[in-house]
Amino acid sequence: MPQDKDELEKNTESSGQAPDNGPEEYEKVCYICRRPESKAGPMITMPGNITVCSHCMQKAFDSVEKNGIPQMFPNGMPIQFGVPVDFDNFAAQMPKTQQVKKKKEKEPKPSFDIHAIPAPHRIKAQLDEYVVGQEYAKKVISVAVYNHYKRVAADASGDIEIEKSNMLMIGPTGSGKTYLVRTLARLLDVPLAIADATSLTEAGYIGDDIESVVSKLLAAADNDIEKAERGIIFIDEIDKLAKKRNTTSRDVSGESVQQGLLKLLEGNLVEVPVGATSKNAMVPLQTINTKNILFICGGAFPDLEEVIKERLNKQSSMGFRADLKDKYDKDPNLLRQVTVEDLRAFGMIPEFIGRLPIIFTLDALSRDMLIKVLKEPKNALLKQYQKLLSLDEVELEFTDGALEAIAERARKKDTGARALRAIIEEFMLDIMYEIPKDENIGRVTITREYIEKTGGPRIEMRGVEIPELQASAGHILD
Structure with a gap:
């Protein structure tokens, strides 16, 4: 006599059996090691509805071959885990079913979509809600970021390969350099790592290794390498890496760090520790390609105004067309006139500046x-x-x-x-x-x-x- 559906489910629950919903929902479990079929591999089904994985079965055969037949009690029953086994009631001792629900497979992450990145005018409009003023800086960074992610989404097999455009941001303290980058990363929903250049040394003499900036980005991306390779790294206080003048010792935190950053800025395979800032034998390493990582360097560059004034006051201070020496002393936005030659005179090496093609300044706050x-x-x-x-x-x-x-x-x-x-x-x-x-x-x-x-x-x-x-x-x- 056919049973009602509710009554059938009630009887199934009382019997301890799992409902037979097909192989797509449940999987078998090894009776010995308790591993599911998805981890242990195909199961061997034995009488009494017992399933054993091939690994445990092989271990059993090896044990029999090495130790002989299992110990017997006088009544002829073998021992299993120190308990005699009664073959007549063996099937009754086993669970009615050895099935567990399959874990839901994670949905594949969609590939990077250029349409997810807003247009430059939309990026700037969103920045306007958080950052006051700095119209030129917001326009430059919006266009640069948009072009960078267009380059990431472009097909690498194309005939024309687009070079990466890293940025150098110059502005007085408190003008909003770090806040601008942090707001940008939050709006674009990309991982961001903020590193301080003052803690970097050439090979970790005192501070962090140069690769530690990439390790911080990997941590910000939850150790997702694919996501980290599309992130943004902001290196603050980059002006502290200027070449030291009149020094006789090795410059392990100045020019040498600039040279060490060259391979990161241009794009290279870097091995970084996972969950640590320094390499050691106890920490696993991951290889990250920095080709598609956008680097933004920022610094206040104190005394750079003096270098600019010296260049602008090259004309003679005598005669009808002479410039006054204090002509630029009261100019609050003198940094706008900065050039690559000024940065070289400040102490930045040409190779480093060449890998930061986009240079822009932030105005002092009125x-x-x-x-x-x-x-x-x-x-x-x-x-x-x-x-x-x-x-x-x-x-x-x-x-x-x-x-x-x-x-x-x-x-x-x-x-x-x-x-x-x-x-x-x-x-x-x-x-x-x-x-x-x-x-x-x-x-x-x-x-x-x-x-x-x-x-x-x-x-x-x-x-x-x-x-x-x-x-x-x-x-x-x-």
Whole structure:
């Protein structure tokens, strides 16, 4: 009599058997080593629905050949794992089935698609949401990255082989070099490794090996070699590798490191350790081709302005057409006029500069740009502090005068956008300490007087406005 489907499944579960859904869902398991068929290979089926892999079967034959027939009890039963085996009930002792579910095979990763990389104008539009100003730098890096990944996606068997275009980014400290590259890698969803050139030495004398920058990229790509070979490596503080002048010792962290980086920049097979920064016998090595890895070098290049001034002031300082010696002293963007000859005079070797064909500069941040950095980007500092106070159900506002005062103080520090957070942290310390004490506070307004330490912030209670407090920075709400 046919059984109902639910009743059949109930009986199957109670009997301990796995449902027979076909070979595509279940696989056999070796009775001895418990390995599935996908790992152990084809199984040998024996009476009693017992499956044994060929490896365990061969071990059994070798054991019989070496040790003879297994030990017998007086009643003639063999011993298995120290327990006598009753052949009459052997099949009843075995599980009803030796099948496990097959593991789902991982879907093959799609090959690199050029259509997944947005056009240069779209890359720049996305960068505009995070980086303020630096229009020329964002345009250059957008076009260079787009062309680089077009080259990666191009057929290598073509008649024309496109050379790689690495980049050299020059800009004063705090102008957004590292932030620009980090934002770019996040938007393109490619692995990024940021290395500091000051820690590199020629052969790991004191610091890291030169190949360690590629090892960091492999770690950022979760040890996926194919993904790492399409990543971006940003080497910061590259200006610290300039040739040392008037030195008699071997320059293991200057010119020699530049020469060691040549093979990485141009493209070569490099063996890098997996999960470590130095090679040793206990760490496995992987071979990575750096041909399709985009290298971006950046540095502040201090005193490069003096080299540029010396070149621009070659004319005589006498006569009607003479140039004044201080003509370029007050030019905040003098780095725009940098040339390859200036970089060579600074201490970079010609072979190194030749492998960085795209050279562009970032402008120093003006007062207006600093104000925009405070409030316009998606991750602006003001938005971060407003989010923090909103968790306490308190609104935070900055007046235009306060923003101008913060920007003016930041320019005096001469550290670019990095000075903004230090200044805001200084003035927000007491506010964020005192605000949680009173749950009736609804809004805090930062004024110019508070930044200039001639007054205090404006505090508004929920539904009641309190006049501006003339308190010192250390006693805001006393």
